[in-house]
Amino acid sequence: MNSLQKLVVVGGLVAGAVVVVGISRGRTVAPASSTLTVAAANALYAGPVDFRCTGVNDQVVLQQAIDALPPSGGRINLTDGTFHLSGTIQANTKPVSIVGQGMDATILLRGNSVNANMLEVGVAGVSSDVPGFYASQFTLDGNKAGGASGHGLVLSRAPNALIEQVAVQNTLGRGITGSGFGYVKVTLRGVVVVGANDWGVSLDNELDLLVEGGLYEDNLRGGIRAPRRGAYSAAIVQDAVFRRNGVGVEFNNLDTGIARRLYVGDSNGVGIHGLNSDSFTAEDNLVEGGARTVSTNGIDNGGATVVRIRRNTVRNILHGDPAHEQRGILVHHTQDCIIEDNISEYNGHQGIVVASSSNVLVQGNTC
Numbered sequence: 053m054n055s056l057q058k059l060v061v062v063g064g065l066v067a068g069a070v071v072v073v074g075i076s077r078g079r080t081v082a083p084a085s086s087t088l089t090v091a092a093a094n095a096l097y098a099g100p101v102d103f104r105c106t107g108v109n110d111q112v113v114l115q116q117a118i119d120a121l122p123p124s125g126g127r128i129n130l131t132d133g134t135f136h137l138s139g140t141i142q143a144n145t146k147p148v149s150i151v152g153q154g155m156d157a158t159i160l161l162r163g164n165s166v167n168a169n170m171l172e173v174g175v176a177g178v179s180s181d182v183p184g185f186y187a188s189q190f191t192l193d194g195n196k197a198g199g200a201s202g203h204g205l206v207l208s209r210a211p212n213a214l215i216e217q218v219a220v221q222n223t224l225g226r227g228i229t230g231s232g233f234g235y236v237k238v239t240l241r242g243v244v245v246v247g248a249n250d251w252g253v254s255l256d257n258e259l260d261l262l263v264e265g266g267l268y269e270d271n272l273r274g275g276i277r278a279p280r281r282g283a284y285s286a287a288i289v290q291d292a293v294f295r296r297n298g299v300g301v302e303f304n305n306l307d308t309g310i311a312r313r314l315y316v317g318d319s320n321g322v323g324i325h326g327l328n329s330d331s332f333t334a335e336d337n338l339v340e341g342g343a344r345t346v347s348t349n350g351i352d353n354g355g356a357t358v359v360r361i362r363r364n365t366v367r368n369i370l371h372g373d374p375a376h377e378q379r380g381i382l383v384h385h386t387q388d389c390i391i392e393d394n395i396s397e398y399n400g401h402q403g404i405v406v407a408s409s410s411n412v413l414v415q416g417n418t419c
Contacts, residue, residue, distance in 0.1 A: 086126030090117045092133025092158075101131070110135040118143055125149075130190060132157040140168045144175045147183055152190030155219040155244065159191050164198035170223075174208035174231075181235070185213040194223030196249060203229045204248075207236050207255065216241035226250045227271065230257035230281075242266050251277045252297065259306075261287040268292065274299035274321070280306050280329075289314065296320075300339070303329050311337055316350075318342025323366070328355035334364055341368035350399070352382045359389040369399040379405050380419070383412070392416045 091097060093107035102120075105113045114135065117128050125147030132153045137160055143150075150171075152158025162170055170192050174182040185207075192204045204220035207213060208231040215238065220227035227245035230236050236257040243266040245252035252271035255261060258281050268275035275297040278287035287303055290312040294300040300316035303309025306329040316323040316339045323339035326332035332353050339350040350366035353359050366380035378400025383389055386409040393416040396403035403419030406412050 086121050086124075087129060088117050088120060088126065089129045089131065090114060090135075091131040092135050095131040095133035097131040097133075097153075105135055107134075107136050109138050111137045111139045111141050114141050118148055121146060121148065125184070127151065130158045134159045134161050136161055136163055137170060138163045138166050138168075141171045142175075143171070143173045143185060144182060145180075147185065148173075149186035149188075150190070151186075151188050154189050155191045155217060158189065159193055161193045162195045162198075162200040162202070164195065164200060166195075166200045167202055169202045169206050169225075170194065170204050172206045172208070173210045173213065181209045181211055183211045185210050187215045187218050189217050191219040191221065192223075192227075193221055194225075194227075194248075196222045196224040196247070201225060203227070204245075205229070206231055207238060207257070209235060211235055211237045213238040214241065215239070215243055217243070219244040219246070220248075220252075221246045223248045223250070226252070226254050228253045228255070230255035230259070236260070238262075239264065240266060244268075245275070246270055248272065251275075253277065254279070257281050258283065259285040259287065261289075263287070263289040263292055266292045267295075268297060268300075269295045271297045273297075274302055275316075276300075277302045277304065278306060278309065279304040288312070294319070294323075296342070299323075299325055301325065303327065303332060305329060307331065309333070311335070313337065314339075316340075322348055322352045323350045323369075324352070326353035326356055326359070330356065331358045332356040333360045333362075335360070335362045337364045339364065339366045339369075341370050349379045349382045350396070351380070353386065354382075354384045355386070357387050359383055359386050359391075361389075361391045361394060363393045365395045365397075367395070367397045367399065379403070381405070382407075384408050387411060389413070394418070 091101040127149040201224040203225040237260040254277040286308040380396030384407040
């Protein structure tokens with residue numbers, strides 16, 4: 053089995069070096085490391101396969117392949133081509149890896165007028181975990197133009213999940229979401245979420261989220277939302293690009309929310325929003341308005357206990373209606389805050405505003 057090491061650049065940022073593993077040339081191996089190959093009906097791949105789809109109700113064949121893996125789990129290799137879905141694929145009982153041949157080469161397409169989530173990991177409301185889910189090198193296309201509805205990827209009780217170099221696009225629901233049940237520890241690395249009619253990513257679980265690189269674009273409500281559920285929730289979002297979303301990034305009532313080295317452009321609402329989190333950090337980000345001129349505030353934090361806003365550039369935050377907020381940086385109802393070495397320029401109203409807060413240090417900023 054050959055491997056190709058390549059560097060993927062997403063939205064002008066390096067999303068990370070990944071290993072793309074080729075199609076297995078053999079049949080099913082020992083159960084402890086079982087690997088099965090599933091071919092699309094229109095695949096160009098001519099090697100041996102374990103399952104072949106017909107182009108109709110392909111989720112049935114894909115589910116058969118997942119169910120055929122041993123209890124210890126295994127790997128599903130998808131060939132190039134388009135897999136046509138009329139229902140949900142579920143990985144609910146064992147660790148599963150699903151690997152395609154690239155975001156442009158392997159497409160899972162939801163059929164016209166289908167009302168179903170595309171891929172679910174774990175079962176909502178069930179106490180057992182499904183650890184170690186892995187997905188790479190394919191696209192989930194929600195086909196909202198064809199009247200299809202539902203979410204793209206749904207995670208429930210999925211500790212140590214890794215999603216890398218996966219695209220989720222055109223969903224009437226959320227691109228990637230949580231069910232609200234169980235603990236989810238997930239890394240999104242070089243992920244692309246485009247064109248959701250809801251949030252691009254919103255994980256409503258007890259959460260430990262790491263986002264590294266990727267592109268989040270044209271998602272109606274926002275790019276990424278991390279709300280608190282359960283005893284502890286934290287999110288780190290870094291080195292990613294956000295364009296033309298509702299809100300860019302939102303941390304809602306987390307224990308810890310960190311935004312680093314992000315580009316957030318032309319948002320319909322706040323660029324980076326921290327709301328009632330115990331600790332909020334925004335460092336080395338570029339947040340700017342755009343052609344739509346409908347942004348409210350660039351970086352906005354309210355209700356956090358500890359706030360650190362450093363070395364950000366916020367500019368051109370404007371709105372067609374002067375009554376709207378057009379501040380570069382807004383902090384309010386905060387107890388321990390440092391705002392330093394930021395550039396906040398060419399914004400509609402104030403550059404930096406601090407309100408109803410205590411123990412605030414503001415220094416070294418340019419407005």
